[in-house]
Amino acid sequence: MAEILRIENVSKSFGVQKVLDQVSLSISAGEIFSILGPSGCGKSTLLRICGGFEEPDEGRIILDGEDITRVPPHKRGIHTVFQNYALFPNMTVWENIAFPLRIAKADKNHIRREVERYLELIQMSEHAGKKPRELSGGQKQRVAIARALVNRPKVLLLDEPLAALDLKLRQRMLVELDSIHEDVGITFVYVTHDQQEAMSISNHIAVLHQGIVEQEGTPTEVYEAPKNSFVAAFIGDTNFFEGTIRDVHGDYCILKIDGFPSLEVFNDKKMPEGERAHLSIRPEKFSVSLEKPENLPARTNLFQGRVEDVIYLGAQTRLWIRVGERLVSVVKQHASFALERKIRYRDDVWLTWHADNAYMLEDYRPSDESLVMHPDIGR
Amino acid sequence: MKTSTAKKLNELCLTAPSMIWLILWFVIPTVIVFLMAFKPVDPWGGIGSGWTLQTIRDLSNPNYPEIVVRTLLLGIGSTAISILIALPLGYYLARVSRKLRDLLLLLIIIPFWTNFLIRIFAWKVLLHAEGPLAHFLTFLGLLKPDATLLYNPWAVLAVMVYSYLPFAILPVYAAAEKFDFSLIDAAQDLGATRLQAFYRVFLPGISRGIWTAVIVVLIPALGAYLIPDLVGGTASELIGDKIAQRTFIDRNLPHASALSALLMFVVMIPIFFVVFFTGSRKSITGTRHSRGVKQK
Numbered sequence: 001m002a003e004i005l006r007i008e009n010v011s012k013s014f015g016v017q018k019v020l021d022q023v024s025l026s027i028s029a030g031e032i033f034s035i036l037g038p039s040g041c042g043k044s045t046l047l048r049i050c051g052g053f054e055e056p057d058e059g060r061i062i063l064d065g066e067d068i069t070r071v072p073p074h075k076r077g078i079h080t081v082f083q084n085y086a087l088f089p090n091m092t093v094w095e096n097i098a099f100p101l102r103i104a105k106a107d108k109n110h111i112r113r114e115v116e117r118y119l120e121l122i123q124m125s126e127h128a129g130k131k132p133r134e135l136s137g138g139q140k141q142r143v144a145i146a147r148a149l150v151n152r153p154k155v156l157l158l159d160e161p162l163a164a165l166d167l168k169l170r171q172r173m174l175v176e177l178d179s180i181h182e183d184v185g186i187t188f189v190y191v192t193h194d195q196q197e198a199m200s201i202s203n204h205i206a207v208l209h210q211g212i213v214e215q216e217g218t219p220t221e222v223y224e225a226p227k228n229s230f231v232a233a234f235i236g237d238t239n240f241f242e243g244t245i246r247d248v249h250g251d252y253c254i255l256k257i258d259g260f261p262s263l264e265v266f267n268d269k270k271m272p273e274g275e276r277a278h279l280s281i282r283p284e285k286f287s288v289s290l291e292k293p294e295n296l297p298a299r300t301n302l303f304q305g306r307v308e309d310v311i312y313l314g315a316q317t318r319l320w321i322r323v324g325e326r327l328v329s330v331v332k333q334h335a336s337f338a339l340e341r342k343i344r345y346r347d348d349v350w351l352t353w354h355a356d357n358a359y360m361l362e363d364y365r366p367s368d369e370s371l372v373m374h375p376d377i378g379r
Numbered sequence: 380m381k382t383s384t385a386k387k388l389n390e391l392c393l394t395a396p397s398m399i400w401l402i403l404w405f406v407i408p409t410v411i412v413f414l415m416a417f418k419p420v421d422p423w424g425g426i427g428s429g430w431t432l433q434t435i436r437d438l439s440n441p442n443y444p445e446i447v448v449r450t451l452l453l454g455i456g457s458t459a460i461s462i463l464i465a466l467p468l469g470y471y472l473a474r475v476s477r478k479l480r481d482l483l484l485l486l487i488i489i490p491f492w493t494n495f496l497i498r499i500f501a502w503k504v505l506l507h508a509e510g511p512l513a514h515f516l517t518f519l520g521l522l523k524p525d526a527t528l529l530y531n532p533w534a535v536l537a538v539m540v541y542s543y544l545p546f547a548i549l550p551v552y553a554a555a556e557k558f559d560f561s562l563i564d565a566a567q568d569l570g571a572t573r574l575q576a577f578y579r580v581f582l583p584g585i586s587r588g589i590w591t592a593v594i595v596v597l598i599p600a601l602g603a604y605l606i607p608d609l610v611g612g613t614a615s616e617l618i619g620d621k622i623a624q625r626t627f628i629d630r631n632l633p634h635a636s637a638l639s640a641l642l643m644f645v646v647m648i649p650i651f652f653v654v655f656f657t658g659s660r661k662s663i664t665g666t667r668h669s670r671g672v673k674q675k
Contacts, residue, residue, distance in 0.1 A: 051568055073567040086565035090583035100569040103579075151570065 004029040004187050005050070005155050010059035012045055012211075019045045020056070021211040027155070027204075032181055032188040034198035037208035038234065043191045046208070047157050050189065051080045064154055077154035081161050085144040087132035093143050094119070094128040100151035118146040121183060122176075138169045145180060155187045162197060174201055195235045199223065207231050223282075228363035232280040233371035239329055240361075240369065241279040245271045252299065252355055255279060259325030261303040265358040278364035283331040285357040288319060290343060292350050299355040307347045318373075321349060329373060409643075415636035424630030434633040438641065443621075450617040451645065453532060454601040457539035461547035461596050462589060464540075469551035469588070470581065473558065484552075487545050495542070499609050502538050503529060506610065530612025538606045543599060547592040554588025555581075598646050618642050 005027040012020040019042045027033045035043045048054040050061055052073035060069045068076050079100070087096050097118055101111045119125045122142035132140060141161060148156055161177070162170045178201055181188055192198050198205050199219045206216040207230070215227045226232035229240060243257035245267070253267040255277060263279075271277055287293075296302060305323035319330045330351070332343070343349060416434055419427035472480050490498060505512055506528040516522035528534060562584065566576035582589070604619030611617070618638060625635035 053564060053568075073564070074570050074572055078568075080565070080568045082561060082565055082568075084559075084561060086559070086561045088562060088566070088580055088583075090580075090586070099566070099571075099579075103566075103570045103575060147569065 002029045003027065004064055005189070006060075006062040007046070007050070008060040008062060010046065010049060010056040010061070012042075012049065012054065012056050019211050020049075023059070023208070023211070023213055025206050025213065025216065027187060027189060029187055030185055031203040032178075032190055032201050034190045034192060034202035034205045035208055036192055036195060036198040036205050036235070039193055041208045042211040043193075043208050044159060047080070047159050047189070047191050050155075051078055051157055052076050078157060079148040079151065079153040079155075080157040080159060081141075081144050081148045083160045083163055085132075085140045087140055087143055087147070089132050092129050092131055093124060093135070096132070096143055097147045097150050099147060104151060114150055118150050121180060122146045137165050138173060141165065141173060142176070145177070149180070149184055149186060152184075153186060155189060158188060158190045160192055161190075162192075162194075170197070177201065199235070207234065209234070225359055226280055226361065228361050229278065229280070229365050229368040230371070232359075232361060233368045237283055237329060237331075237373045239281045239283065239326075240364070240372065241281065241326075242364070243277060243279070245273055245275045245277055248273055260323060261301070263301050263353070263358075264299055264355045265360075266356050267360070268358070269360045269362075271360065278361040280359050280361055281353065281357065283318070283329045284316075284333070286328065286330045286351050286353050288321070288330050288332055288343065288349050288351055290341065290347060290349055293352055296352060297354065301353045301355065303351050305349055305351055307343060307345055307349060310343065310345055317343070319343065319349075320374075321351060323351065327374070412636045412639050415633055416640050418633045420631050420633050424632075426632055431633075434631075434637045437634060438637055446616055446618055446621060447641075447645070449532065449615065450601055450619070450642075453536055453539065453607075453615075453617065454597055454603075457536055457543060457600045458547075458593055458597045460536070460540045461544045462551070462592055464544060465547035465551040465592060466582075466589075468548055469555040469585070470577070472548075472552045473555035474560065487548055491545070496605070496609075498542070499538060499606060502534075502541065502610060506534055506537075529610055530614070532611065532615040535607045535611040535615050535617075538610050539600055539603060542606065543596045546595045546599075550588045550591040550595060551585065552588075554585035554591075558584045594650065601646055602642060618645075 003026050005025075007023055007025040007027075010020055010023045011018070023042075023046060025033075025035075035046060037043045045054060049056050052068070052071060056069065060067055062068070063077060068078075088099065091099065094115060097115045098111050101114060106114075116125070119128055122145065124139060124142055124146070127135065127139065132143070135143065141164075145156075145158075145161070158177075162173050165173060174197060177188075190198070190201060202219060204216065205219055205222050207214040207222060209230050215222055215231045217225075222231060223235055226235065226238075232238045232240070241255070241257050241260065241263070243255040243260075243263075245253050246256050246262075247254040248267060248271075251267055252264055253271070253273075255263045255265050257263065265279060269277075293302070303323055305321040305328065307319055308322050308327060309320040311318040316334060317332045319332060321328045321330055328351070415426065417430050417432065419429060419431045419433060421427040472483060475483070504510055507513065508527040508529070510528075513522060513528055516528075522528075558581065562580050563573075563576045566580045567573065571579060602619050603617060604623045607615050607617045607620055608623070611620075618641070622635050622638045622642070625631045625638060
């Protein structure tokens, strides 16, 4: 796919604080690209730089081959959906959506046709005459999206567009956003702190943390192959293991871990014998059972543990299981409700985990352990 | 039914004090002023008995139309200039840092701590033929020597704007301060220039503050008599001057009442206009959009 927006080595400081540090991203035409990160990671600043409301200290913004770093906001082919919607309170829904076309001095018939087309797209035709204050949060959101799309920008920026909505509405709007994106075919750059939102809607995700792009890739890549401990712990949940590489055999090796059974793992980074390695294992990659499993495939690790905490979540149950000196976080999906005996507090259980489900981290920072879910949190 | 009557009674009790206040100190005096216009004057400067239309007939004095027009022109002119200055200033005040804003607001309010008369006399000194401004303009060759800047309608306009400007700034600032400036970002983001964002989003957004400023400035400007009396000279008399003259010099209270009533009508016209205008504007947009939907 052709590149539509390129962010090139963008840095920005406010006073002594460096908010963005050499950020480079390439966004393809027609995709949904998410910029994901915790609050204060610099994502909003990056968006304001793309929108033209801030100038970067260094670096360039290139839209469709043209350097727009110093082009004022109103001359860019980029529109923004603001977090607080920013609908004009003195105008009706109709006038709000017509605003960009009127500013662009479009032909009256064209304006009417387009506004009505977008009103239909967001299913708000019968609310055309209402003022923003008469609308619900979800309706305001839709109007803001239609207003930003009506003039057909090259790129649409969405700044935490669902943050102010409640959970059910958020899920529905996400589906709606996806279908609007399919209808209009405009590139969306979606900024959020919610990893589930980013995972479900995007073609590509960039994980931003302390002004640095930690990782960029498809949702699967970012989830299954996190580059470092931050990405692993911020997106979803995980278990970190630190150990020494032993007994390299082909693509596999043994990882010797202190206070934990040694694991046979896939040596994807081709690490040599004796090297220290950090492993990230997602909780759902373990399977857990009360009976000792039989007929396990080759390279399956099997070990015993005792349940120390159980949190029932409906579709799944989260377990913390004591294995050796470690507390392992495990998620068990409920395939069938009636047939299994439920795993309870203090049960002795068997854990299995296949060597291929390992992912060695390129970089590990102990501080990221605080992002991992732990049963003691909040106690 | 019972609860609604109880509720009505409750409302009545709550509003009673302010209603009584309004009737006692506003409605009754206004009615007295109106009625006085239909009373004859007695030779000792008091009010005679019986009723007459003489004072109303006296309003057809050939001097009055000119004075009314001048009053309207100066009132509307000073209001317009005050608002034009207040708009960018209000915008600026709402956007600057808290510290600077507090300082600027203080500077705007400080003159109020000086007596109004003294401030007008300060203007007399400033505009005097021997004053600093006249000297400066003569030096630049813009003013003929011995010409005076005082005692003309322009001096009245300048001092009126000076006096009433804070009353325009404060409501405009109060509205601008509540204005959500991310809307300006949004407008620019959607293709509007700064200027377009200012008059298409900012001005409608603070329209209430602007209308308040218009009323708050226009009404005292129309009734002004001290300013034209002190810096205006005979060629720039306003209705206010005439009312004062009829009251204090001629001791003709009925005539002063009639002039007051006339001024009140003149003042009420813009208020009705505002109420009517803002009321009808809504229905205009309403019909336009219902039409727009039907055309689909």
